[in-house]
Amino acid sequence: MSDDKDQIPTSGPVAPVHGTGTDLTAAGGHGAVPISGVPVPEPEPSGATGHSVGLRKGWPLWEVFIRARRGLSHQHVGSLHAPDAAMALRNARDVYTRRGEGVSIWIIPSSAITASSPDEKDPFFDPAMDKAYRHPTFYDVPEGVSHL
Amino acid sequence: MTSPPVSGTNTASEPPVDQTALALYVLGLGDDALILAQRLGEWITRAPQIEEDIALGNIALDLLGQARTLLSYAGDIEGGGRDEDDLAFLRDEREFHNVQLVEIGNGDFAVTMARQLIFSAYQYELYSALLTSTDQTLSALAAKAVKEVDYHRDHAAQWVLRLGDGTPESHDRMQAGLDRVWPYVEEIFDSTDVVTALPGIAAEPAALRPVWAGYVENVIAEATLTLPTPKWRSRGGRTGYHSENLGHLLPEMQNLHRSHPGATW
Numbered sequence: 001m002s003d004d005k006d007q008i009p010t011s012g013p014v015a016p017v018h019g020t021g022t023d024l025t026a027a028g029g030h031g032a033v034p035i036s037g038v039p040v041p042e043p044e045p046s047g048a049t050g051h052s053v054g055l056r057k058g059w060p061l062w063e064v065f066i067r068a069r070r071g072l073s074h075q076h077v078g079s080l081h082a083p084d085a086a087m088a089l090r091n092a093r094d095v096y097t098r099r100g101e102g103v104s105i106w107i108i109p110s111s112a113i114t115a116s117s118p119d120e121k122d123p124f125f126d127p128a129m130d131k132a133y134r135h136p137t138f139y140d141v142p143e144g145v146s147h148l
Numbered sequence: 149m150t151s152p153p154v155s156g157t158n159t160a161s162e163p164p165v166d167q168t169a170l171a172l173y174v175l176g177l178g179d180d181a182l183i184l185a186q187r188l189g190e191w192i193t194r195a196p197q198i199e200e201d202i203a204l205g206n207i208a209l210d211l212l213g214q215a216r217t218l219l220s221y222a223g224d225i226e227g228g229g230r231d232e233d234d235l236a237f238l239r240d241e242r243e244f245h246n247v248q249l250v251e252i253g254n255g256d257f258a259v260t261m262a263r264q265l266i267f268s269a270y271q272y273e274l275y276s277a278l279l280t281s282t283d284q285t286l287s288a289l290a291a292k293a294v295k296e297v298d299y300h301r302d303h304a305a306q307w308v309l310r311l312g313d314g315t316p317e318s319h320d321r322m323q324a325g326l327d328r329v330w331p332y333v334e335e336i337f338d339s340t341d342v343v344t345a346l347p348g349i350a351a352e353p354a355a356l357r358p359v360w361a362g363y364v365e366n367v368i369a370e371a372t373l374t375l376p377t378p379k380w381r382s383r384g385g386r387t388g389y390h391s392e393n394l395g396h397l398l399p400e401m402q403n404l405h406r407s408h409p410g411a412t413w
Contacts, residue, residue: 059197080199087306091199093299094206 062088063113064096065106074106085109169345170283171225172245175235176342176386177274178218179246182236183394184267185211186401190254203303207264210296217289237405241395242388249332249382251394258311258318258325264304265364266329270336271297273360277351286349305367312371323373330376340386 059081065074077096082088088107097105116124128134188208195201219232230238249267254260275297278290311322337353337360344352368375382391404411 081197082199083310087310090303090306091203094203095199098202098206 059083061110062092063108063110064088064092065108066092066096066102067104067106068102070103074104077101079110165283165349166345167225167227169342170349171222172342173346173350174218174222174225174286176245176247178215178222178235179244180250180267180271181211181218182215183244183246183397184250184263185209185215186397187250187254188260188264191260196257204260207300207303210293210300214289214293214296217285221285221289233405237402241390241398244390244394244398245386245388246390246394247332247335247382247385248391248394249329249336249385251385251391251397252329252332253393255325255328256321257307258321259328260325261304261307261311262322262325262329264300265308265367266333266336268297268301268304269360269364270356272301272363273356274351274353277356281351282348301363308367308373309371312368312373319372322371326368326373327376327378331378331380332382333378334381335383335385338383338386342386 060083061079062082062085063079064077066077067074080088080091080095082091085107089105092105092107096102185208188204188211191204192201192208195204215236216232219235223230223232223235249263252259252263272294275290275294278286279294281287281290308322311318313319314322337357339352339354343350365375383389
């Protein structure tokens with residue numbers, strides 16, 4: 001969903017970006033994939049500056065993790081807006097577990113996530129590509145062993 | 149469903165159940181759920197947030213599920229061949245037995261949450277009591293519904309707390325919401341001939357009130373709100389007397405079925 005943020009043109013004949021430089025905010029995107037320098041929306045104390053982000057009016061973004069069954073780990077399923085953690089938990093119940101998907105929900109403020117940057121993709125991940133010895137591919141699998 | 153399933157063990161010793169009263173009792177509970185489901189459905193696409201839209205839709209669907217079970221059961225008891233659709237869509241205003249609380253207009257979000265707090269807290273105590281009803285259909289429904297209603301009650305309480313203890317504006321509007329719906333509280337806990345005719349089956353409304361009041365008043369106090377002291381009270385919903393609101397709700401709810409009888413999804 002947020003992949004397109006990698007491709008935001010730095011310059012070029014595409015649709016004019018009003019303002020300069022810093023206003024390429026990820027409004028409506030996932031906080032888990034930030035672009036460096038994007039301000040994370042905070043809940044606004046009422047009457048602070050009077051500016052509101054569309055209908056959201058400063059409700060912060062939360063990331064939702066659901067454990068589908070006992071024994072599995074929590075998996076990220078999406079995000080939502082809520083005024084506080086308790087309401088986020090309830091909203092997550094309504095939005096993401098309507099069909100019995102989970103036995104446990106975690107809620108995390110999106111602003112609390114530190115994510116790797118797309119700009120750092122190469123130094124972070126490329127060095128692992130040519131190190132085949134890190135993969136467990138040099139063993140003969142005995143007959144009859146399943147789930148390996 | 150009306151008569152004992154296999155070997156009629158409860159015919160000899162126990163007094164016969166007043167079937168007319170039972171049908172009316174079940175119809176009243178079903179109408180409460182049905183009408184409030186319709187009211188909550190009016191919020192869809194109009195809630196303050198999409199998350200709240202889904203929450204209200206969920207609550208409405210839970211209530212609609214309860215209404216379907218109850219109306220179907222009421223139709224069975226009547227024995228006149230009316231099914232859930234006939235009862236929901238082909239009755240007129242005076243034939244509905246819901247309390248007036250559930251039919252009042254949504255107002256703003258605070259009014260809706262005030263109404264929901266009152267009603268879900270009542271339904272929670274009602275279904276908790278019906279768990280031990282000697283009517284097996286009612287006790288089975290209660291076992292399922294009490295979990296749903298527990299969540300409805302919590303959802304409403306969370307919002308009343310946040311709005312009441314929020315900004316001055318939200319506090320005032322939440323208080324206005326409580327004041328708006330409170331005249332309809334007394335009626336919920338009125339005893340009726342129907343209830344007294346069904347000992348062991350129906351839950352005596354007045355008996356539910358102390359625990360209900362404990363919960364609701366605690367939420368209101370914690371939300372820094374004031375318990376309203378209304379100057380009038382509603383009455384008559386259980387016997388078919390309704391406010392103007394129901395007259396506006398029914399055509400919208402029933403129009404499709406009446407225009408296209410037997411239409412299915």
